[in-house]
Amino acid sequence: xxxxxxxxxxxxxxxxxxxxxxxxxxxxxxxxxxxxxxxxxxxxxxxxxxxxxxxxxxxxxxxxxxxxxxxxxxxxxxxxxxxxxxxxxxxxxxxxxxxxxxxxxxxxxxxxxxxxxxxxxxxxxxxxxxxxxxxxxxxxxxxxxxxxxxxxxxxxxxxxxxxxxxxxxxxxxxxxxxxxxxxxxxxxxxxxxxxxxxxxxxxxxxxxxxxxxxxxxxxxxxxxxxxxxxxxxxxxxxxxxxxxxxxxxxxxxxxxxxxxxxxxxxxxxxxxxxxxxxxxxxxxxxxxxxxxxxxxxxxxxxxxxxxxxxxxxxxxxxxxxxxxxxxxxxxxxxxxxxxxxxxxxxxxxxxxxxxxxxxxxxxxxxxxxxxxxxxxxxxxxxxxxxxxxxxxxxxxxxxxxxxxxxxxxxxxxxxxxxxxxxxxxxxxxxx
Amino acid sequence: xxxxxxxxxxxxxxxxxxxxxxxxxxxxxxxxxxxxxxxxxxxxxxxxxxxxxxxxxxxxxxxxxxxxxxxxxxxxxxxxxxxxxxxxxxxxxxxxxxxxxxxxxxxxxxxxxxxxxxxxxxxxxxxxxxxxxxxxxxxxxxxxxxxxxxxxxxxxxxxxxxxxxxxxxxxxxxxxxxxxxxxxxxxxxxxxxxxxxxxxxxxxxxxxxxxxxxxxx
Numbered sequence: 287x288x289x290x291x292x293x294x295x296x297x298x299x300x301x302x303x304x305x306x307x308x309x310x311x312x313x314x315x316x317x318x319x320x321x322x323x324x325x326x327x328x329x330x331x332x333x334x335x336x337x338x339x340x341x342x343x344x345x346x347x348x349x350x351x352x353x354x355x356x357x358x359x360x361x362x363x364x365x366x367x368x369x370x371x372x373x374x375x376x377x378x379x380x381x382x383x384x385x386x387x388x389x390x391x392x393x394x395x396x397x398x399x400x401x402x403x404x405x406x407x408x409x410x411x412x413x414x415x416x417x418x419x420x421x422x423x424x425x426x427x428x429x430x431x432x433x434x435x436x437x438x439x440x441x442x443x444x445x446x447x448x449x450x451x452x453x454x455x456x457x458x459x460x461x462x463x464x465x466x467x468x469x470x471x472x473x474x475x476x477x478x479x480x481x482x483x484x485x486x487x488x489x490x491x492x493x494x495x496x497x498x499x500x501x502x503x504x505x506x507x508x509x510x511x512x513x514x515x516x517x518x519x520x521x522x523x524x525x526x527x528x529x530x531x532x533x534x535x536x537x538x539x540x541x542x543x544x545x546x547x548x549x550x551x552x553x554x555x556x557x558x559x560x561x562x563x564x565x566x567x568x569x570x571x572x573x574x575x576x577x578x579x580x581x582x583x584x585x586x587x588x589x590x591x592x593x594x595x596x597x598x599x600x601x602x603x604x605x606x607x608x609x610x611x612x613x614x615x616x617x618x619x620x621x622x623x624x625x626x627x628x629x630x631x632x633x634x635x636x637x638x639x640x641x642x643x644x645x646x647x648x649x650x651x652x653x654x655x656x657x658x659x660x661x662x663x664x665x666x667x668x669x670x671x672x673x674x675x676x677x678x679x680x681x682x683x684x685x686x687x688x689x690x691x692x693x694x695x696x697x698x699x700x701x702x703x704x705x706x707x708x709x710x711x712x713x714x715x716x717x
Numbered sequence: 718x719x720x721x722x723x724x725x726x727x728x729x730x731x732x733x734x735x736x737x738x739x740x741x742x743x744x745x746x747x748x749x750x751x752x753x754x755x756x757x758x759x760x761x762x763x764x765x766x767x768x769x770x771x772x773x774x775x776x777x778x779x780x781x782x783x784x785x786x787x788x789x790x791x792x793x794x795x796x797x798x799x800x801x802x803x804x805x806x807x808x809x810x811x812x813x814x815x816x817x818x819x820x821x822x823x824x825x826x827x828x829x830x831x832x833x834x835x836x837x838x839x840x841x842x843x844x845x846x847x848x849x850x851x852x853x854x855x856x857x858x859x860x861x862x863x864x865x866x867x868x869x870x871x872x873x874x875x876x877x878x879x880x881x882x883x884x885x886x887x888x889x890x891x892x893x894x895x896x897x898x899x900x901x902x903x904x905x906x907x908x909x910x911x912x913x914x915x916x917x918x919x920x921x922x923x924x925x926x927x928x929x930x931x932x933x934x
Binding site: 388391395 | 797895
């Protein structure tokens with residue numbers, strides 16, 4: 287892969303990229319409508335495909351937080367047309383690396399030593415990208431290490447980046463600026479947190495300790511003394527990424543083991559820790575040779591406050607849904623139904639939201655659930671797409687916590703479905 | 718006292734003086750008297766204060782070059798990376814003498830912007846280094862050899878170096894992160910321009926047409 291030595295960090299430079307994309311997207315619409323003149327049956331699929339490619343191209347050149355946004359949007363498949371999703375999923379792997387001298391420079395800045403002096407061996411070519419950084423292999427004292435290095439200027443460029451992404455988000459999600467603002471703020475805050483590598487090391491250690499008792503889940507050891515605000519040193523987790531692992535044709539039993547580990551891990555976090563690893567994209571998991579789930583990257587942790595946790599889960603695992611008045615009360619607490627709504631609107635939203643939650647809570651209804659049932663995921667996507675097409679849902683609803691919780695849940699479901707795993711869904715309590 | 722040590726001592730005392738007083742000592746005589754060494758000893762090592770400055774910068778160059786070439790990875794670097802490594806190494810090294818560097822640059826008149834006297838030797842040394850790297854790039858195909866223009870490549874890299882130091886002096890970001898970005902982006906542009914470009918193909922094509930089409934009329 288060609289090395290890309292810089293991220294376009296200056297606002298002007300980045301704006302230029304986005305303007306270029308804007309023009310291309312505009313061109314795609316033009317192309318679409320010209321074609322449509324001659325072919326009335328043309329669907330928007332080709333258009334969506336063209337747009338997604340152009341947007342992806344621009345985002346991946348920008349790297350940094352823009353790439354993160356791409357990843358984020360791609361996790362929320364329910365609100366994205368399929369073409370966007372396919373393109374954005376690409377961004378979860380491989381972004382081009384930064385130059386060797388800058389890596390050396392980053393080390394000497396924080397440790398006063400070059401990497402070859404700190405480690406026994408250090409591979410100057412990065413082994414993979416981590417959206418706001420890149421990962422290098424190293425060894426020290428007989429241990430295989432993974433070194434994550436952050437691109438310079440990422441932290442500073444986040445808010446200016448998000449401003450640039452906004453118009454695209456409006457177009458993609460069909461929301462107004464004011465409505466989107468509260469979510470953008472949440473995203474911005476989380477992203478700034480993610481650039482704090484010292485915090486990430488602390489969080490990683492905390493989670494690894496708290497989740498010790500979980501079966502088949504492993505965490506790398508972290509080395510705070512070899513970490514800095516821009517560098518994280520941890521053990522190299524031997525194993526394969528999800529896609530690679532699936533390519534080796536694991537048995538159903540192995541798939542179930544990994545799926546169950548993932549399920550237990552997430553439910554333990556949500557219900558016991560009330561804090562979750564909110565970045566469940568496939569790149570953050572490694573399947574070890576002895577068939578255990580290795581979890582990486584605790585840069586993005588979402589805490590679930592009780593005033594969100596209680597109504598949310600009473601809908602999903604409780605029996606609240608059988609009681610209309612109680613359900614509406616929960617919807618109000620979660621701001622899915624607003625005070626300004628009249629009786630008709632309340633009825634409308636009640637109806638659709640309870641349908642959505644029933645669908646979403648399906649895995650919890652019985653003690654086990656088979657994620658190889660593709661119909662379930664398809665129904666989820668179709669339902670999501672149906673909602674986005676309804677004018678009543680153009681307006682953003684729901685408290686800000688939904689954005690990361692939804693992303694986490696959909697990410698989890700998507701991975702389990704890719705695993706075709708059969709899961710004991712009531713087991714988290716015994717973990 | 719061995720000569721090298723004395724030279725070091727004079728240079729250090731001079732830099733200290735400049736930083737404390739914000740200007741050069743009035744005369745060599747006064748300066749050496751304060752130092753408690755005979756004035757004539759100054760002339761064994763230096764001719765003027767200008768030459769003390771120049772020698773301080775020579776030391777910086779040697780230090781930087783040594784720091785980067787002793788890294789294991791250096792030999793495997795492309796030309797682009799070698800220049801990057803030098804710029805990064807230089808700002809890393811200059812950090813230990815930031816006040817002095819600032820003083821040097823601030824006391825330079827605008828006329829001498831790219832070629833202040835204290836940088837004369839430093840510039841020559843850098844150009845030698847740059848030429849070597851450029852030659853390596855040309856033979857590996859990373860850089861394209863252009864008539865008349867190839868000789869100017871090293872000048873472009875020099876202007877870039879001076880620009881970077883100016884940028885660094887005014888940089889107030891944490892850990893000078895902005896300077897790092899300025900270096901990466903700037904070097905990319907320079908090397909992109911030195912690489913084969915559509916313009917080269919156009920010139921080639923133009924030459925071909927001139928010889929084969931226009932000529933026949």
